[in-house]
Amino acid sequence: MPGMKIVTQVKLMPEADQAAALSATLRTVNDLACWVSEVAFAHGVPREYELRKHTYPRLKAEGLGAQAAQHVIKKVRDAYTTLHANIRAGNLGKPKSKRRIKAGSKPITFRPEAAQPYDDRCLSWQYDAQTVSIWTTAGRLKNVRFVCSADALKTLREYRKGEADLIERDGVFYLIATCEVPEAETYEPDGFIGVDLGIVNIATTSTGYQAAGRGLHRYRKRQLALRAKLQKKRTKSAKRRLKERSRREQRHVKNTNHIIAKTIVTEAERTSAGISLEELKGIRQRVRLRKPQRVALHSWAFAQLGDFIVYKAKRAGVPLVFVDPAYTSQTCAECGHVDKRNRVDQGLFICRGCGVVAHADRNASHNIATRGETVWNAGRESRVPATP
Template identity: 80%
Template sequence: MKIVVQVKLMPEAEQAAALSVTLHTVNEAANWVSAVAFERGVPREYELRRHTYGELRARGLGAQAAQHIIKKTRDAYTTLKANIKAQNLEKPGSKRRVKAETKPITFRREAAQPYDDRCLSWQYDAQTVSIWTTAGRIKNVRFACSPDALKALREHRQGESDLIERDGVFYLIATCDVPEAEQYEPDHFIGVDLGIANIATTSTGHKAAGRGLNRHRKRQFDLRKKLQAKGTKSAKRLLKKRNRREQRHAANTNHIIAKTIVTEAERTSAGISLEELKGIRQRVRLRKPWGHLPAEGWGRVALHSWAFARLADFIVYKARRAGVPVVFVDPAYTSQQCCECGHIDKKNRPSQALFTCRNCGVVAHADRNASHNIARKGEAVWTAGRESRVPATP
């Protein structure tokens, strides 16, 4: 299983200057390669190399760096083609689609540059790296990371690492191929219901309330509106900084929630049952009152900006590392069905938070009721997917 480990570089002043110049140079070269590729109809990597490699070497770039620039550019066009095919850039003729199809891909000055083991070497005991730059190879560049990240790098790092710059700080992003734990046979399943008012509610009683996070995001939303209205260069710079801060905060929240759920499942020898995420933004509705926020404006932003899939991805990869079984189930009627008697009725949900069964009279929190339904479906999916233990017919 592949995971990403990020380490922070702590270079001296001269080393930082060399790294900054290197990123600017390689990305400027990548923009030139992109223009050539666009003019020639985005040829295959081998043909693109034939048209650009000599010029890149003439610009003073190393052989490996030139190869990585060409590959990075070609991969960017491959990704663009896949996004267009999947209609992630809207329909043909839309402003966004036309802009993507009629201009060469451009790279930011601080965009990531891949490094292989010929250009980058790690000294784990000293926590330093030796890295190629346009000013020559610089050694003893210190890096900082957690003990767990250092252990993963030492034991499982494979392939290339990316050098990036964010707000004047340099990071190396390495890929580690970590072995998965052996999956055990679960005694039962924990159902997880995802939402906005409550980010995640489990059938064991854990509830990750969204009130604090939604307040934080509402403050960020209001600040963005003010900065966008101001429109100055400093306001735009602060907007980018604030956007990254909110992304980090949301990712950290998702990590904490996922770890809590997986740890509980591992401790109780349970599996985890999640809803299929397709169409979740249509299923999760904005009801009034919902945190006293209107359906339009901020409420609409809150719904469509929350990373449901990312939380599910965190749960899945943490579960795989721990050997916890995970299944995905059909979410149909999980919010309308009574977990006690099985009665399905839209009227069972008089409000966003309340579930009242019209058949047996059970009153429960709506998300808790849904999580029990998801858990039951998970057990059915797991049982149906297991290998038959019935002896073969003689």
């Protein structure tokens, strides 16, 4: 059965001497990664094997183990691969833009606390004791405690596969492990739940669930005001607090998106329905909003919410389709009449054809559900072999 890769994060709880060793290790490997990056840049970023010939002896001489040295070289090579892919995709601007020229004109640098990959030869897990044994420049550290949720521990125990990254954030250490979770077998859906995404209501489903954005927007508005206040100060402590606040806001958004996604997927699974989700690509270009709402649109993590719904649906075996959301807010879910005047205002839909009155987002979600069923049936027909 095919599997999907997800990441699981655990927080390390090292003793003082263990924390010092982990911190020194990250600083050493990232300092050496910066040196490897300079060598790579000077040699026109050669392939990993050739880069190893130029750098491996010094990395070993600096006290890195064989595996740690290989990981530093691979980390640098991967960073350049990602940079070149971003340049080719136009993510860093047009060919002669300042940003693109700047990105390609100097070696990549690594922050002192940046992630360092570990494989099973450098890191071993003791799940029952909730400890890890991990390589450092000061030797192997044993019995380093970690904490995580019961669900995360279960996922790690059953599905952890491949490397884990050690990172440091504000003096706190985390291990981010890759887990390969099997996808459940998809069942034949009994209808589809349409999901309409928006600003006032982040998600509205055709079954009646509504993730209202009012409280979230108040929270984000408050955070925006606090950020503006701190940005004016321009002190070191203000910059540090800005970073902390930014991460706290990201965690808040992520948690909210997890809750919304879980609610939608659980409802679909309970009723043996599929999920019909609007195609997110180009949502920022499609939506036309008044100025006060633009910040909310451009700062809300729509793609993250979509990703969460997709992976939770795959884990549960819930069928999922993407549909074109064009005109779903102007089309009557009852009679199919399309008219932009049907959408009276943000929350009200009155059909000019049949006179039905409905909540605008709920009406759109019903249209998305209908389109989902059409897409699923069309796909099912294409999978059936033609009779001779």
